[in-house]
Each structure stands twice: as C-alpha cells, then as structure tokens.
Amino acid sequence: MGALILQQTINALTVGSIYALIALGYTMVYGVLRLINFAHSELFTAGAFIGLALAGALGVAGHPTGGLLVGFITFVIIGLAGVSVEIVAYRPLRGTSRLAPMLSALGMAVVIQNAVMLIGGRRPLIYPSFLPSGVIDVFGAIITYKQITIFLVAVILMVALELFVNRTNLGVRIRAVAENAETASLVGINPNMAISLIFFIGPGLGAVAGILYSSFYGVATFTMGFVIGMKAFTAAILGGIGSIPGAVLGGFLLGFIETFATAWMPVLTGGLIGTEYRDIFAFSVLVLILLFRPAGLLGEHVSEETIVYKSDF
Amino acid sequence: MKVLHGISLEVLPGEVVCIIGPNGAGKTTLLRTISGLNRATRGSIRFKGEEVAGLKPYQMVRRGLGHCPEGRRVFQLSIEENLITGYVPGRGKSFAELRDQVYALFPILGERRHQSAGRLSGGQQQMVAIGRALMGSPELLLLDEPSLGLAPIIIHQIFEIVLKLAESGVSIILVEQNIDLSFEVADFVYALEHGSLQCSGPAAKMAADPRIKDIYLPGLDGQDSH
Numbered sequence: 272m273g274a275l276i277l278q279q280t281i282n283a284l285t286v287g288s289i290y291a292l293i294a295l296g297y298t299m300v301y302g303v304l305r306l307i308n309f310a311h312s313e314l315f316t317a318g319a320f321i322g323l324a325l326a327g328a329l330g331v332a333g334h335p336t337g338g339l340l341v342g343f344i345t346f347v348i349i350g351l352a353g354v355s356v357e358i359v360a361y362r363p364l365r366g367t368s369r370l371a372p373m374l375s376a377l378g379m380a381v382v383i384q385n386a387v388m389l390i391g392g393r394r395p396l397i398y399p400s401f402l403p404s405g406v407i408d409v410f411g412a413i414i415t416y417k418q419i420t421i422f423l424v425a426v427i428l429m430v431a432l433e434l435f436v437n438r439t440n441l442g443v444r445i446r447a448v449a450e451n452a453e454t455a456s457l458v459g460i461n462p463n464m465a466i467s468l469i470f471f472i473g474p475g476l477g478a479v480a481g482i483l484y485s486s487f488y489g490v491a492t493f494t495m496g497f498v499i500g501m502k503a504f505t506a507a508i509l510g511g512i513g514s515i516p517g518a519v520l521g522g523f524l525l526g527f528i529e530t531f532a533t534a535w536m537p538v539l540t541g542g543l544i545g546t547e548y549r550d551i552f553a554f555s556v557l558v559l560i561l562l563f564r565p566a567g568l569l570g571e572h573v574s575e576e577t578i579v580y581k582s583d584f
Numbered sequence: 585m586k587v588l589h590g591i592s593l594e595v596l597p598g599e600v601v602c603i604i605g606p607n608g609a610g611k612t613t614l615l616r617t618i619s620g621l622n623r624a625t626r627g628s629i630r631f632k633g634e635e636v637a638g639l640k641p642y643q644m645v646r647r648g649l650g651h652c653p654e655g656r657r658v659f660q661l662s663i664e665e666n667l668i669t670g671y672v673p674g675r676g677k678s679f680a681e682l683r684d685q686v687y688a689l690f691p692i693l694g695e696r697r698h699q700s701a702g703r704l705s706g707g708q709q710q711m712v713a714i715g716r717a718l719m720g721s722p723e724l725l726l727l728d729e730p731s732l733g734l735a736p737i738i739i740h741q742i743f744e745i746v747l748k749l750a751e752s753g754v755s756i757i758l759v760e761q762n763i764d765l766s767f768e769v770a771d772f773v774y775a776l777e778h779g780s781l782q783c784s785g786p787a788a789k790m791a792a793d794p795r796i797k798d799i800y801l802p803g804l805d806g807q808d809s810h
Contacts, residue, residue, distance in 0.1 A: 450661075458642075458670040
C-alpha cells in the first residue's frame with residue numbers, strides 16, 4: 272500500500288513536470304497579451320519532432336549528453352518559431368477585438384500541426400530516448416532514471432525561469448510590461464522586446480517538454496500536442512493563468528489528481544470507471560475550476576484596464 | 585475621435601509650462617500625444633529640433649522625454665524595481681548613480697526601497713512615479729496632475745522638487761487643475777477648454793487675465809477626482 276502510493280507519487284511528479292513546463296508557456300503569454308496561445312501545444316509537438324530530427328542528424332540518439340545538446344538547440348529553434356508566430360499571427364491583430372487573435376491562434380495551431388504532419392508523417396514515430404535508463408527500487412516502488420531526469424530537468428528550468436523573471440533587470444521589465452504595457456512604454460521599455468522574449472521562452476520550454484514526453488513514452492505523433500496541450504492549459508487555469516508559480520503548482524497538482532484518480536477510481540467504483548477514463552479527470556477539474564474559482568488558485572482578478580489591446584505603445 | 589484642435593505650445597529648456605483647464609479639456613490627451621501614446625492626425629511635434637511625431641513612447645523616452653502619467657500608475661513591484669523599469673541605459677549616467685540621486689531627492693523611497701510600490705501612500709507613489717521618470721535622465725518632463733488626491737503638505741514637497749528639477753535645466757510641462765498652484769510654479773500658462781487653446785501667456789500676466797477667473801474659478805473645479 273505504501274509502495275503503491277509512493278509509486279503513484281513518482282508517476283504524478285513525472286507527468287506533472289511535463290504539464291508544468293508546458294503550462295508555463297500558456298501562462299506567460301497570457302500574462303503579457305491576455306491571449307491563449309493555442310499554437311503552443313503544436314510547438315510542443317514540433318519540438319519533439321525537431322529533437323528527433325536533430326538526434327538523427329547529430330547521431331546522438333539515446334545519449335543523455337547528446338540529449339542536452341539536442342534540447343538546447345531545439346529550445347532555440349522552437350523559441351524562434353514562437354517569436355515568428357507572434358509577429359505573423361498576433362502582432363498585426365493588436366488593437367482589434369480580442370476574438371481575432373484567438374481565432375488566429377487556432378489557425379496557427381492547425382498550420383503548425385499540418386506542417387509537422389507533412390514533414391514528419393502521419394504515422395507514430397518510434398522515439399529514441401535521450402533519458403538515461405536504469406531503475407532504483409525505493410521501498411518497493413520503482414523509480415526509473417527517466418523519471419528522475421524529467422523531474423530534475425523541469426525543476427532546473429523552472430528555477431532558472433524564476434531567477435530570470437525575479438532577479439534580473441530584464442525580468443523586472445518583463446513584469447512591468449505584463450502589468451501594463453502602455454505604462455511600460457511610457458517609462459522607456461519597448462513592449463515588443465518583452466513580448467518577443469516571452470514568445471521565445473514559453474515555446475522553448477514547451478519544446479523541451481516535448482522531447483522529454485516523447486523520450487519517456489518512446490513515441491511521437493503529430494497529433495499528440497492536442498490532448499496534452501489541453502491538459503497543460505487546464506493546469507495553467509487551475510494554478511491561475513498569468514501566474515508563473517501558479518502554472519508550476521497547477522501542473523504538479525493536475526499530475527497528482529490525474530494519476531491518483533486514474534489509479535483509484537477503478538478500485539472505488541468496482542471497475543465501473545476504468546483507467547481508460549484517465550482524460551476525464553483533468554477536464555472535470557477544468558470545468559470545476561471555471562465554475563467555482565475562475566481566477567485559479569494563485570491567480571488574481573485581472574482588471575480590464577490592464578488589457579493591452581488598446582493603444583499605440 | 586478628435587479631441588484637440590489646433591493647439592500650439594512651446595517649451596524652452598528649464599522652463600515650467602503649465603496647462604490648465606477643466607475636466608475633459610484635453611490636457612491629458614495633449615500629454616499623451618506628445619509622448620506618442622496617441623497619434624496626432626496632423627501638425628508637428630518637435631523635440632530638441634527634431635520631428636518626433638509618430639515615434640513610440642519608449643522611443644521618446646530614449647530621446648529624453650519623461651512622462652508621469654495620470655493616476656501615477658506605479659508598477660506592483662518594489663520601489664527599486666520601479667526605478668529599474670525607468671532606467672534607460674546609454675543616456676550618460678549609470679543606474680546606481682541615478683538611483684542614488686532619486687533616493688537623495690526622496691529619502692523615504694530609499695528607506696523603503698524593497699517595499700511594494702502598490703502599497704505606498706498616494707504621495708509616495710507620486711514620488712515613485714517621478715523618480716521612475718527621472719531614471720531616464722529626461723530633458724523634458726511631463727507631469728499629469730501630480731497633486732491629485734494628495735495632502736497639501738505633500739503637494740508642497742513635490743512641487744519643490746519640480747522647481748528644483750527646472751532649476752537644474754529640465755523643462756517641465758505640468759497639467760494641473762489646481763489653478764493657484766499652477767500660477768505659483770509656472771513660467772508660462774496655457775489654458776485649454778474643449779480641446780482648444782483659450783488663452784496663453786506668462787504666468788504673471790495670465791494670473792491677472794479676467795478670462796481665467798471667469799472660466800476656471802478654482803472653487804468650481806478645484807481638486808475633484810475623475
């Protein structure tokens with residue numbers, strides 16, 4: 272029993288790490304533009320595919336150290352793709368309705384997903400793991416090195432992001448733009464600089480999550496971003512969209528809810544609800560949080576005044 | 585919507601120009617247009633001899649414009665972080681130098697540098713807003729109703745700083761509803777109403793102008809809020 276709970280905790284931390292990394296991208300973009308970047312989940316997929324291509328090109332498939340290099344290059348490539356998405360699909364629509372950029376985001380998601388399909392193919396691809404193999408037995412629970420690596424990579428990236436946003440001058444400027452882009456411009460900050468940086472970092476983190484995810488499950492498909500993207504989005508809402516600590520909390524919390532609910536519901540309902548209902552828990556959380564606490568756990572009420580689609584900054 | 589009509593205004597180095605007028609006269613719009621937040625449909629804006637109409641606000645700041653917006657709009661960051669947001673590298677002075685200057689002007693800010701600016705009193709927030717603008721080493725400073733909602737003693741303190749800045753060569757455009765105060769500090773006064781210039785002239789001369797008394801009786805639109 273104890274081993275089972277420990278095992279599920281480890282599994283929850285693994286999947287939670289991935290959700291949290293992706294959720295950061297949603298929350299950061301929302302924080303500055305009040306926009307849900309629906310293309311984010313497809314950039315996650317594209318990241319996994321680019322990682323795969325790089326592994327082949329560099330001949331480092333299956334090497335953890337090569338994985339570091341692949342992760343870094345993929346971060347930069349997808350980061351630049353994210354910046355381009357903003358410039359092409361969102362920037363021209365500033366100052367219009369709030370619906371227009373959202374539709375543009377959906378369109379961008381379709382475009383990227385189809386690009387991945389055309390280049391990578393329709394069929395699931397076997398993914399070489401960049402994660403070290405091996406297991407540790409802790410009180411009867413099996414912890415794989417893969418899980419440990421995923422958790423560590425996620426934590427390192429989150430700590431780095433936290434330090435960047437809170438301890439550097441550039442981070443201060445980004446927070447100023449997130450709070451009020453117009454005022455930020457009035458005091459000398461180029462809001463587009465901050466917005467581009469957000470669109471570099473968010474998708475970059477999502478791309479690393481894509482590599483980790485595919486490495487863990489050993490497969491990559493061009494449609495895989497949709498469900499996991501929705502779940503990460505749920506995690507961002509759960510934690511309070513716009514809040515960076517919220518995305519991390521929401522990601523891990525969702526990982527726990529999903530893992531434990533999936534494991535225990537079949538037992539509790541006598542097999543009526545089986546493990547195939549896995550996805551239902553995350554989306555039930557989404558519905559509940561939107562009904563009862565739309566601002567999320569750590570989110571604050573956003574006043575309309577801070578919405579940036581207004582003036583010419 | 586067209587708010588301002590044919591306004592002509594000039595500020596010389598070290599001069600304090602005051603714009604007065606009732607609510608909705610277009611005073612804030614005028615400042616926002618100078619800063620580049622609003623676009624002028626025609627006419628020209630020249631700063632240090634260069635045409636600057638069409639530049640973005642942050643580009644204006646990098647050329648030496650400071651803007652303390654209406655309502656102060658300090659960031660929900662610490663005082664020192666607010667100063668970081670206003671710092672413009674490459675305008676001569678280092679961050680530490682400028683920051684220490686701001687703390688010398690407003691010692692209370694230095695004492696509370698790590699406190700969140702959002703929780704400060706209105707007067708202290710105004711000091712943060714002015715300090716933040718000073719971090720860009722402005723040659724022209726726009727102040728949008730700095731006295732709004734503040735206690736007289738704080739207003740006095742802030743206006744002393746404003747005059748000190750002007751003495752050091754910073755040009756100032758001040759928007760005020762408080763007429764008495766405006767005439768006290770200004771070299772030149774422009775009176776706006778319904779988006780057009782009603783009259784303008786040196787402060788001493790304008791103070792005696794009967795039109796001012798007629799239209800802008802302090803008792804009618806003194807320090808009301810929005």
